[in-house]
Amino acid sequence: MSDTLGIALVGCGTVGTGVARVLLAHAERIAQRAGRPLALRRIVVQNLNKPRDAIIPRELLSTDIAAAIHDPAVQVVVELIGGTGIAKTVVLEALTAGKHVVTANKALLADCGGEIFEAARQAERTVCFEAAVAGGVPIIRALGESLAANQVTAIQAILNGTSNFILTAMAERNLSYTAALAEAQQLGYAEADPTLDVDGSDAAHKLAILAQISFGVAAKPHEIARQGIETIDPMDIRFAHELGYTIKLLAEAWTSTRTPNGERGMRGGGLDTTLSNSGLHPAAPHRPTAEKAVALHVAPVLLRHTDLLAQVRGAYNAVLVYGDIVGETLYQGPGAGQMPTASSVVADLIDLAVGRAQRTFAAAKLWSREGRGFTVEPPERVRSRFYLRLLVADKPGVLADITRILADEQISISSLVQHEAAEDNGGPVPLVIVTHYAATGRFRRAIERINALRTVAAPAVFFSMGD
Ligand SMILES: NC(=O)c1ccc[n+]([C@@H]2O[C@H](COP(=O)([O-])OP(=O)(O)OC[C@H]3O[C@@H](n4cnc5c(N)ncnc54)[C@H](OP(=O)(O)O)[C@@H]3O)[C@@H](O)[C@H]2O)c1
Secondary structure (H helix, E strand, O other): OOOOOOEEEOOOHHHHHHHHHHHOOHHHHHHHHHHHOOEEEEEEEEOOOOOOOOOOOHHHHHHHHHHHOOOOOOOOOEOOOOOHHHHHHHHHHHHHOEEEEEOOOOHHHHHHHHHHHHHHHEEEEEEEEEHHHOOOOOOOHHHHHHOOOOOOEEEEOOHHHHHHHHHHHHHHHHHOOOHHHHHHHOOOOOOOOEEEEOOOOHHHHHHHHHHHHHHOOOOHHHHHHOOOOOOOOOHHHHHHHHEEEEEEEEEEEEEEEEEOOOOEOOOOOOOOOOHHOOOOOOOOOEEOOOOOOEEEEEEEEEEEEEOOOOHOOOOEEEEEEOOOEEEEEEEEEEEHHHHHHHHHHHHHHHHHHHHHHHHHHHHHOOOOOOOOOEEEEOOHHHHHHEEEEEEOOOOOOOOHHHHHHHHHHHOOOEEEEEEOOOOOOOOOOEEEEEEEEHHHHHHHHHHHHHHHOEEEOOOOOOEEEOO
């Protein structure tokens, strides 16, 4: 075998160390699969004095990014620094220097994908990013290659392992949010500052990338409606359980694809039970109203216990994809961590060595002006059912005030449960209302008015229903 593919690792922390380990420990296997050897030529870090894994060859280490990028023996630059600062410069400079790029950086692609992919096209080079969404789960390849004959009509995904770990611990072991978060930090699932994980930002970055691949829309992460898990109280997990539901932080994309008879797909609405067999997604719980629109959001959603995603436990990720030809497919696995993420990075390197990545990249036209004609639905127009939990004074007339406000906004109630107060001390009691489908904008308007009622003791807590 000849024609070695030279690699520079820029960043050698958690993921970079994993990539180096795979390349060095499994060099023979990788060379066989790639049809030629992959050689680690340079490793760039910030601090040369930091202790490193014993497998890292000291002689390859430096702090000189430019030397790594411009080394003629390097054909691929692997950016594993993270963030949108220096990482962006590394990627753009590498492309300009005629190098292919592999990155695991979801924040960079979600924020600057347009610029980066345009630079790649100009330079006739390829950007691979399998590890940027759902770590070790091969979802980018599934969407870009295996499902290439399909128009994706919906995606429902658990894309943040930290949040899923916390919600699982709350549901299965009755932990409070704070105790579950502390445990996630202890086990290394959550950062010291877990904000981006628990407020939905991390999942929004990944959803922006999936939406770009599937629908050709360039939604910036901050344009994606987002709600985190911080407000979820064990009480909500319990009430949801009583109703037959599990709460999951979902990243979702729903299109307004029509069924063959011209009706919108509607899960649970019984419109057309043959839909799932016909390949069209059976449902759009969060239904956009416009033609060829896609509704994107990250939020806690109540899923029926029997739903596939409801059963994804702990720090795992899962992505459910509805394609108009294949129907429903599910991808599940470790969404982060050193070796799962390295597995995806090295798969990208093998694809580059074989030459596959270059061909699919050129055909996919990612982040190009040639979109697929989808627009992003404004969040307030998206229709959903809602779970609403209120703490209300235990007095006559309170319920009537609340139902009148909902009726004013044309929101009808599917079920209503008034729970007993924990202690009969005249304090507020929880009231749980599940609505029929309602436009998010109308629902939020109703919530504002309900929160202003003097008999409502705390701001309303509400989540979308997955059916
Ligand atoms: N960790 C995961 O499980 C995971 C999963 C999926 C995707 N990702 C993505 O993978 C990327 C890397 O994550 P990570 O967890 O491996 O990060 P990390 O452990 O913090 O490693 C970052 C690396 O970048 C180096 N670095 C930082 N600033 C630099 C600079 N100015 N010049 C040169 N090197 C610099 C650091 O050098 P020193 O070693 O000297 O500090 C370190 O080696 C991120 O985009 C992340 O979102 C991570």
